[in-house]
Amino acid sequence: MARTRFIQAINDAIREEMERDEKVFVFGEDVEASIFGDTAGLAERFGKRRVRNTPISENTLTGMTVGAAACGYRPVLHIMFANFLFTGMDGVANQLAKARLMSGGQIELPATIIASYGGGRANAAQHSDTPYSAFMNLGGVHLVVPSNPADAKGLLKSAIRSNDPVLFFEPGGRGGEMGDVPDEEYLTPIGKAAVVRQGGDLTLISMGSTMRMTIQAADQLAEQGLECEVVDVRTLAPLDEETICAAAERTGRVVIVDESRERASAASHIAAVVAEKSFGHMKAPIRRVTARNAGLPLAPASEQYLLPNVDKIVAAAVEISENGRLPA
Amino acid sequence: MARTRFIQAINDAIREEMERDEKVFVFGEDVEASIFGDTAGLAERFGKRRVRNTPISENTLTGMTVGAAACGYRPVLHIMFANFLFTGMDGVANQLAKARLMSGGQIELPATIIASYGGGRANAAQHSDTPYSAFMNLGGVHLVVPSNPADAKGLLKSAIRSNDPVLFFEPGGRGGEMGDVPDEEYLTPIGKAAVVRQGGDLTLISMGSTMRMTIQAADQLAEQGLECEVVDVRTLAPLDEETICAAAERTGRVVIVDESRERASAASHIAAVVAEKSFGHMKAPIRRVTARNAGLPLAPASEQYLLPNVDKIVAAAVEISENGRLPA
């Protein structure tokens, strides 16, 4: 184990996979200079043939990803901010998510797209969306959302090795966060959630950027006498319904925390799955703590107001706890 | 009342609103020739200044919609197939949904986008998506999904008059369906669901293209002794949670039917709302009948297999009915 920065774990994952398989190449706007640091140093190591700075042309970038993947390569597209996925949406929604199905399974599409998402840093509305929920509905792309350096590395390595397309959503602005990362090689499986904490009173379910506040909320609730089971969903598509439902059923009380907007969110979906599959075990309303249904303003307090936070999670948990209030 | 074709009701709505307000104009690829018929005859009536055939450039079309709306006009963009919204996604997700918020409320954005959606007609994966669910998560656009000619007309008129952006999702291939449309002028309010049938055993909730099969399922269930309350959601954003929850609570048993793919669908969202707000009234798992998580194949039987149908609705309803099986 080594204490590793989040961004470094991502960088390590790409480097290791580029070493392993020369069909892997990285491209995107300024991947050499690397604003976030996740592709830093790769051009020096692997050369400009495999680390390609591109023009600003998101529609073509996503479409190229499909073409290169269908023709034998393993492209890793760095799209920078997740909002730019919308700018290049056709290549994802109409091509990447459909090309294999439409071909009757002729091809593999080993493509990875890295996107940094999320608000809370006064980046204003066009640089702070959490769009994974919208992509969940596309059906044809896997979605991973790591919450810590170890998972980031393990999930990204799995994504790059996957013969199916994977969108890797990197919680924005968390690059500096440290976490323990195994020294030996490992993969974190796509499609497996993790129970990161045990507790019999309540189940908190979250992913990516909101995991930290979810765990803080669990700490706070524990201090107040409510023990929470905490699930890190890690993969939104395919969704590990088994682990999620089992954790939900163990307590019968569920709060789902998700940074995306409320409507048709990952949280809504997980709630629906629990309400459908684990209904008989539920003892209380299934609560969701999400962003509100609006774009994010610049003004920091107004922005924060719209986002999930520890207090909102605690309040939701308390509301559905056994007594409907905090234990004394 | 006059029996009116679905497509004609849409056409009438646009015509009436163009008569009413000269700031309304229609544009899009071949809106003059009008493949679906919904914009047919408008060019003859209002001239080419207000009915504008455009090049095939979806990214610019959606972006122009924002510019024209912010500068005093009421653009109605016909994007043809809803999949092409993905082709022009930036203008919707990053501009239209955010421009007012980012300006601090300086402007109104009276823009309407018409898109035909849905599968079941062997149009293959790129012409058969039901993408309204993905758009629900954007936060900054209203979404209406009519299921019959009267609502289509009333909702589209409201959309065109709305000072906020509205995406109007037209169930594809239903143009020929007839329905009674009031003779006098009327508006169907955005944000109001309709209870279209009473029944104490079970609540079926649906919208747009899946309403007809939902009502057929209710008929079939009624024959078998299960009386269904049926809700036509009509507007997905804003969502009429009040009407939906009240209908859910009246029976305590809910099946939600939605043509979009299962994950992060409108159905998932409605289920989550019910599981959160009406939990105490629920007597059975909240069931969702949606498309499966894949693109739609050409081969008709394989396509149908993935889509909701009457049998699936009936089966889901029976599953959660009082005895867990059909009354004898």
Added chain:
Amino acid sequence: MSKNLSPDVSECLELLKTMYVIRYAEEQLGDDFAAGKLPGGVHLSIGQEAVSAGICAHLTDRDKVSSTHRGHGHFLAKGGEPKHLIAEIYGKEEGCCRGMGGSLHVADYSKGIIGANGIVGAGIPVATGAALANHLDDDGSMTVVFFGDGASNQGVLQESMNFAALWKLPLLYVCENNQFGQFSPTATVTAGVISDRAKAFDIPVEVVDGNDVRAVWQTMAGAADHIRSGKGPVFIEAHTYRIRNHFEREHLVIKTPYRTEEEVEKMRRERDPIEMLQEWLKDENLADEATCQAIDKDAKTLVDEAVAFGDAGTPPPLDVGEKYQFVGTSS
């Protein structure tokens, strides 16, 4: 680009055969559609066969072709089997895409046919990625992207040309200017000369009579040479004409005519690429009537066999959609 190369007699006869196969296959599909036999719609390229034939004659299986909603001709000319095309459009398991794609999505990756595309213009970025793969392979292979005059107004064309020019990608742009995009005459929705758009990127441009298959072949000979030698992309604008409807039986929905019957008739009479080639062959005494008829017959037989194959095919299993969606493996 070298221009002196022109197809010899046997090459001409090959081109003739390719065009006949496309013609018969599409006539069949038109009839099938009218008869209500097809599950989905079809866009026919009848009258435009020379572009597919002339371009693809210079390609091998290692080369890629990215195509459009009007892609049957590209598929067949690039070596796709007629029976796999027909079975696909019939929605049968035996089709090139196992009945999953249909007319809008015909593909045979083993032949380098990386797919027709239902999104106008979207084949361009996909092809750019394929050309990047060729470039990385560095084996002299290339990619051809076909697209229409209407598709030229999608911004991805400009984006792609910038990439291809910068990175000297082995990518050939073939704009099939058939004078209409759906029901809009090209000039009403397209400013300037389409191929001029390539000039700003210093991409060499050729404008060719797309109904003269020998001219297309010849232009392509030079373009392919240029591209394979690592000199970067080329842009060919092929002028042709869509004789058939935009989609079959369009008059059922389109009430106002967007062109005259006389215009179509004149093009059919005077500019049929098959007739043009046959006449030239006969005028030059390179092939007689019998030779041409034999080729015609061969093509017809091939298509008839393909139809029989399609008819004999089976509908795919119900649950294949989810099965084909993901491969589920890792490297």
Added chain:
Amino acid sequence: MSKNLSPDVSECLELLKTMYVIRYAEEQLGDDFAAGKLPGGVHLSIGQEAVSAGICAHLTDRDKVSSTHRGHGHFLAKGGEPKHLIAEIYGKEEGCCRGMGGSLHVADYSKGIIGANGIVGAGIPVATGAALANHLDDDGSMTVVFFGDGASNQGVLQESMNFAALWKLPLLYVCENNQFGQFSPTATVTAGVISDRAKAFDIPVEVVDGNDVRAVWQTMAGAADHIRSGKGPVFIEAHTYRIRNHFEREHLVIKTPYRTEEEVEKMRRERDPIEMLQEWLKDENLADEATCQAIDKDAKTLVDEAVAFGDAGTPPPLDVGEKYQFVGTSS
């Protein structure tokens, strides 16, 4: 396009003032950012002021300007109030967008400033819609869209030019070629000459020294004339140079230099648009040192007042986000 018109002395002094205001406002914002005072980031246009000033001098409130992530100069030159700009970037309720947009989204619709844009290139389609509104208004008003060399590689540029050329929209394209897109020198990501891309659409092109405010003013005089008289769009490529970072304190994240300090220093010394104009005014004996200093001082005062205004502003209420999202009314 007529070219003989050039700015008179009082116009030159106005231009000088505009440039000074932009300069001081942005220097302030750079200092503020370094001091950790700003809620978000800023992209400064220092060194590029002449483009904003020279272009916008010919616009009225009825005309629209669509801008970029580097949009403070456009905002100020188009008549936006410095205090509304500063307060906005400080995230205050008193800002032009009530603190909702910040630097990336400064807009004042009452002044025809229809918004900076955080999505590179996205201002182009928005401006096309605004120009369509101008066109429908048919009152001689026009729209200017500013965008960078990097943004020129977004396909929407081609798409928009096609619309504007076809419909003769009163739209001016101003490409601010400042030689970099983020950390990529333009030539490494951009093939050919950007303004050549307009030529395929038969859009008149002007290339101008974007640091020579009089040249920009003069070019714009002709362009505006052309556009307002209904002749359709014009494309101006203004060559300039970004003296500051792409975003402030970029060296904290970007470890490898993408240009030399000497290059920047040389541009700062030799090509400062404010210095260039002042020197010319003095050389030509059109304005003396004192006149220039007075303008400098006025501008500084204006910015100081704006800063005081911004500092005195209040954070917006917590719940405004949802409030501003929709207007909730109907026509």
